[in-house]
Amino acid sequence: MICQMKGIIVLDNEGQNIFSKYYNPSSSLLTHSNQKLFEQQLYSKSSRISTRGTEADIFMLETYSVVFKNYNDIAIYLFATFEENEILMASLLDAITEALEMLYRTEIDKKRVCEEMDLMMLAIDEFLDDGIIICCDAMSIVERVTMREGQQVLPQKNKKQESTLGRAITNARQAISKSLMR
Amino acid sequence: MKEGHEVKTDPLAQIEKARVLQDSRCFDASSIDPKEVIPVMSKILYLINQGEELSQNESTEIFFRASKLYQSQHPHIRKMLYLLLKELSPKEGEVFMITSSLSRDVSTSDNPYYRASALRVMARILDPSLLIQMERFIKNSIVDNNDTVSSAAMIAGLKLCKSHPEVVRRWVTEVQEKLSSKNLNIHYHAMLLLFEMKKNDPLALSKFFEFMISSGFKNPLAQVQLLRFIRYSIKTIPFDKPALASIEKYLCDSLKRNQDMIVFEASKTLAEYALQLWENKNVSSGFSVLQLFLASGKNTTKFAGIKTINQYAIKCQNLLVGSLVDYEPLITESNRSLATLAISTLLKLSTEKNVDRLITQITQFMTEITDDFKIELIESLKILCLRMPRKIKTLLTFVGDILKGEGGFQLKSVVLDTLLQILQDLPSSHDLIMLILAEFIEDCHYEILQCKAIHLIGELGPQSEDPSQLIRFIYNRFILDKGQSRAAAVTALGKFAKVPELAQNVKVLLNRCLEDKDDEVRERARFYLDYLEKDEFPKTTLPVSIAQIEKAVKKCRDTGRTFTLELARHIQEEPEEYKGPSLPEKTQTNLYQGIAELEKLGKPLSSTNSVILTEKTAEYIVTMVAHNYPSCLLLQFSISNTLHNQALEDVVVNLHLESTLLEPLLSVDGGIEIYPCPRVDREGTGTAYALLRKLEGSRKGRVPTTLKFNVLEYEGDEVVARFEDEYQIESTQIELVS
Numbered sequence: 001m002i003c004q005m006k007g008i009i010v011l012d013n014e015g016q017n018i019f020s021k022y023y024n025p026s027s028s029l030l031t032h033s034n035q036k037l038f039e040q041q042l043y044s045k046s047s048r049i050s051t052r053g054t055e056a057d058i059f060m061l062e063t064y065s066v067v068f069k070n071y072n073d074i075a076i077y078l079f080a081t082f083e084e085n086e087i088l089m090a091s092l093l094d095a096i097t098e099a100l101e102m103l104y105r106t107e108i109d110k111k112r113v114c115e116e117m118d119l120m121m122l123a124i125d126e127f128l129d130d131g132i133i134i135c136c137d138a139m140s141i142v143e144r145v146t147m148r149e150g151q152q153v154l155p156q157k158n159k160k161q162e163s164t165l166g167r168a169i170t171n172a173r174q175a176i177s178k179s180l181m182r
Numbered sequence: 183m184k185e186g187h188e189v190k191t192d193p194l195a196q197i198e199k200a201r202v203l204q205d206s207r208c209f210d211a212s213s214i215d216p217k218e219v220i221p222v223m224s225k226i227l228y229l230i231n232q233g234e235e236l237s238q239n240e241s242t243e244i245f246f247r248a249s250k251l252y253q254s255q256h257p258h259i260r261k262m263l264y265l266l267l268k269e270l271s272p273k274e275g276e277v278f279m280i281t282s283s284l285s286r287d288v289s290t291s292d293n294p295y296y297r298a299s300a301l302r303v304m305a306r307i308l309d310p311s312l313l314i315q316m317e318r319f320i321k322n323s324i325v326d327n328n329d330t331v332s333s334a335a336m337i338a339g340l341k342l343c344k345s346h347p348e349v350v351r352r353w354v355t356e357v358q359e360k361l362s363s364k365n366l367n368i369h370y371h372a373m374l375l376l377f378e379m380k381k382n383d384p385l386a387l388s389k390f391f392e393f394m395i396s397s398g399f400k401n402p403l404a405q406v407q408l409l410r411f412i413r414y415s416i417k418t419i420p421f422d423k424p425a426l427a428s429i430e431k432y433l434c435d436s437l438k439r440n441q442d443m444i445v446f447e448a449s450k451t452l453a454e455y456a457l458q459l460w461e462n463k464n465v466s467s468g469f470s471v472l473q474l475f476l477a478s479g480k481n482t483t484k485f486a487g488i489k490t491i492n493q494y495a496i497k498c499q500n501l502l503v504g505s506l507v508d509y510e511p512l513i514t515e516s517n518r519s520l521a522t523l524a525i526s527t528l529l530k531l532s533t534e535k536n537v538d539r540l541i542t543q544i545t546q547f548m549t550e551i552t553d554d555f556k557i558e559l560i561e562s563l564k565i566l567c568l569r570m571p572r573k574i575k576t577l578l579t580f581v582g583d584i585l586k587g588e589g590g591f592q593l594k595s596v597v598l599d600t601l602l603q604i605l606q607d608l609p610s611s612h613d614l615i616m617l618i619l620a621e622f623i624e625d626c627h628y629e630i631l632q633c634k635a636i637h638l639i640g641e642l643g644p645q646s647e648d649p650s651q652l653i654r655f656i657y658n659r660f661i662l663d664k665g666q667s668r669a670a671a672v673t674a675l676g677k678f679a680k681v682p683e684l685a686q687n688v689k690v691l692l693n694r695c696l697e698d699k700d701d702e703v704r705e706r707a708r709f710y711l712d713y714l715e716k717d718e719f720p721k722t723t724l725p726v727s728i729a730q731i732e733k734a735v736k737k738c739r740d741t742g743r744t745f746t747l748e749l750a751r752h753i754q755e756e757p758e759e760y761k762g763p764s765l766p767e768k769t770q771t772n773l774y775q776g777i778a779e780l781e782k783l784g785k786p787l788s789s790t791n792s793v794i795l796t797e798k799t800a801e802y803i804v805t806m807v808a809h810n811y812p813s814c815l816l817l818q819f820s821i822s823n824t825l826h827n828q829a830l831e832d833v834v835v836n837l838h839l840e841s842t843l844l845e846p847l848l849s850v851d852g853g854i855e856i857y858p859c860p861r862v863d864r865e866g867t868g869t870a871y872a873l874l875r876k877l878e879g880s881r882k883g884r885v886p887t888t889l890k891f892n893v894l895e896y897e898g899d900e901v902v903a904r905f906e907d908e909y910q911i912e913s914t915q916i917e918l919v920s
Binding site for chain 2: 058089
């Protein structure tokens with residue numbers, strides 16, 4: 001009865017798995033080989049859809065609704081049973097990608113994600129607990145991942161690498177990047 | 183070492199278990215360097231995530247090394263450590279090692295993020311019985327001033343609620359207090375937890391809803407959730423008229439919210455109980471906002487709208503039929519999932535008046551759509567055929583075109599099966615379907631399907647109005663096709679000799695087949711000619727059943743004996759399969775499926791309504807009816823298997839009574855008896871039982887329930903795999919009243 005996501009999956013532009021998390025998988029998604037098969041289907045279904053930029057799009061697969069976003073060389077999929085509220089799913093996915101953009105301080109791309117996968121893993125863990133949505137607000141998630149209010153302020157890595165793709169959240173991002181670890 | 187040309191390497195491909203295990207030694211180093219440690223931690227998580235098998239030793243090794251990282255005060259390392267601990271799913275003995283560190287974090291750490299994360303780790307890795315010992319910490323954390331901590335504690339509470347609801351229920355004051363928090367997110371978590379605490383108590387729940395509705399909280403997530411709670415539980419709560427009216431008003435108010443997700447949830451809740459609880463005009467306004475969604479710029483919003491309209495299209499046909507034009511533009515959507523849903527909705531809502539136009543419209547873009555979609559379409563068309571038999575010609579022509587057109591094996595096979603089903607339900611379609619099959623065999627790339635169709639024509643064709651026209655199609659096989667199809671055609675041809683006027687012609691044609699280069703074809707032709715001469719037809723019934731022959735052949739293969747019919751006859755035939763009704767309502771006559779022990783029970787005092795324990799769209803749909811007897815309670819589980827390539831054997835309903843109020847049953851001899859269902863066929867149904875003895879006093883509880891069974895995987899009619907599987911269904915609500 002509680003809103004429940006069934007999984008979040010990140011694939012690269014060749015359909016290779018970068019990250020995936022299944023929440024309380026049904027018996028057909030329990031084994032790793034079935035999950036791989038499922039991911040292949042995700043990839044092939046979504047590549048048939050021409051998305052407008054990085055706007056979320058949607059399709060059905062088996063008994064699931066899948067909301068996804070395409071980036072340059074990476075795609076993020078969020079799926080839940082057909083009974084779930086797709087609009088909620090879309091706004092959760094928006095929040096997740098927004099948080100990732102803040103954390104990576106740039107558009108999401110494979111290289112960044114692979115280099116600092118910890119940020120993505122932590123962010124997703126803060127968004128969803130066993131598929132239950134903890135929070136739908138990118139800012140608070142970024143806060144929790146970076147522990148901005150934690151006692152120890154960490155030296156910033158990549159100081160020069162300022163994002164050229166400024167967005168509406170630039171200000172917020174700067175505040176956070178100051179305390180970004182490493 | 184370096185190659186002259188640069189190869190672009192995938193950084194992920196380089197992550198390798200042995201290497202990572204080696205690297206994890208840096209966790210032990212005397213001075214821990216975050217720049218070194220964190221990437222290794224990520225890599226371990228990545229490997230676990232990729233399904234890399236860690237042996238018990240490896241996982242223990244990593245766990246021990248990782249626990250050393252507790253000494254580092256570096257926040258990011260600590261954060262990753264929490265994550266790693268959750269993903270490693272440590273064994274009981276290992277958990278013991280870090281329990282004290284975790285509880286120290288929860289109780290004394292002055293970093294709220296540590297406390298929050300540690301709470302969530304505990305909820306994940308601690309055994310519920312251990313977690314109970316942490317109760318005080320969790321309870322205190324709920325009322326913590328820091329919102330992150332409080333929210334994590336409530337999330338932990340949600341988990342604990344499943345195993346120890348009675349403990350969590352004691353925190354009701356603390357959680358309720360949080361409803362007045364200024365943080366909207368805290369509201370949401372408090373609401374989730376309160377609902378979980380109260381969900382089995384209708385009276386408390388009705389008060390809860392009353393309070394929540396009047397409190398006017400703002401978090402959209404919480405509002406979505408409340409609307410959903412209402413949808414799922416309104417039927418079980420004895421609301422009085424004014425309460426229902428205020429809920430209805432709340433639903434209508436929610437339709438006016440800015441956030442589409444709330445509007446969506448409200449309109450769905452209205453549609454779910456249309457014609458039962460709400461006024462039609464309110465349900466209608468729910469549908470009209472969903473129709474507005476269809477004009478949205480976002481595909482996700484459109485999808486949600488059309489999906490829901492489609493879901494209730496049949497039930498609320500009267501309210502929706504006027505809005506057909508709203509759905510038509512979606513047919514040409516480039517997103518096929520949207521188009522599928524639109525077409526399926528249109529078909530559901532179509533009437534005899536507009537169905538022709540609709541079919542023409544769909545035909546226009548049939549070439550650009552995928553097989554999956556066509557399969558779904560076929561399903562809608564089948565229903566439509568049964569709904570408007572007068573339009574069967576248009577509809578079947580359309581189905582026939584799909585069968586003849588481009589398409590894979592699965593699609594064609596589904597179409598064939600569907601045609602057969604239509605034929606069974608609608609005898610008037612016989613001649614049309616025969617003609618479709620005849621045209622299909624003219625040009626079919628799949629030999630198996632072609633033979634199947636030829637066989638069907640042979641079996642059913644002779645009853646056609648004009649069987650002679652079918653013979654031409656069959657005879658063409660001899661000229662055009664391969665051996666197997668020709669052989670099938672001979673058999674089919676032979677069957678047509680049953681029609682007296684055709685017997686002579688068939689004879690002539692069969693005689694020509696005697697010259698065939700394929701011996702199977704010649705032999706079959708000879709076989710039928712012999713019978714024709716004697717003017718009697720081969721009996722189609724075998725002296726023993728196919729199942730017996732199958733078993734006998736298998737036995738012969740295993741033992742090396744020669745197969746004889748005599749042997750097959752001595753094989754014990756399996757008992758007739760149980761044919762329970764698919765979704766039984768109330769009691770039915772064949773309640774006990776011939777199980778002697780159960781038949782002794784006689785008639786139940788009372789029976790509950792059937793409760794569905796799975797999603798309606800699940801692979802296996804399970805419903806449960808509880809029958810009440812003076813000394814016991816019989817739970818009847820009806821299992822309906824929707825898969826066409828899997829059958830289930832020995833389906834056992836496992837009731838996990840441990841740590842529920844019904845646990846004492848386990849220690850009583852015969853306290854619980856389980857009667858498995860021997861077999862659930864492909865797309866078939868079956869019934870399994872659990873018999874619970876009544877003990878002194880009343881007890882009730884929600885019991886986590888799983889199905890356990892052997893899966894037989896089929897390819898065609900052959901079993902290709904067999905394995906054990908388990909399937910989680912909703913907890914069963916059990917009430918024992920003595």
